[in-house]
Amino acid sequence: MDAVVEWVDVRERLPRRGTPVAAATTGRYPPHGGAGPEAAAGEEFWLVLPMYFTTLHVAEDGTEYRDCFVDSDRVVRLPYGRPCAEPVTHWAALPTLPGMTVHQVLGKGVRAALRSVRGETA
Secondary structure, eight states: OOOOOOOEETTTOOOOTTOEEEEEEEEEOOSSSTTSOGGGTTOEEEEEEEEEEEEEEEOTTSOEEEEEEEETTOOEEOBTTSSOSSOEEEEEEOOOOTTSSSSOOOTTHHHHHHHHHHTOOO
16 A cells, blocks of 8 residues: 655644644754664754644643644644754644544444455454
């Protein structure tokens, strides 16, 4: 299965609220260990991470962020040009699930969706 990726510059347009995206983020790995591989300590990076976009996110400490990207660890990243250690430069819509038009299936529908895409019968 192939997917076409269209990267959008955050300075031109932001995604719709709740949209799951691939986000290109840039920054610098901590100088001593931390988030990056040991060989990359202190190096600049530009990488792609799965995130979602929201118009309002309230962090655990109560800080409110507007028009931001949030990853699965609830790390908030702001669009490039706003003060942020790891700003998002570009985003792309994630592809839908194989053979479907949605990004997620929950609960009882999962097994049926997997059987369908695999061509299996019940």
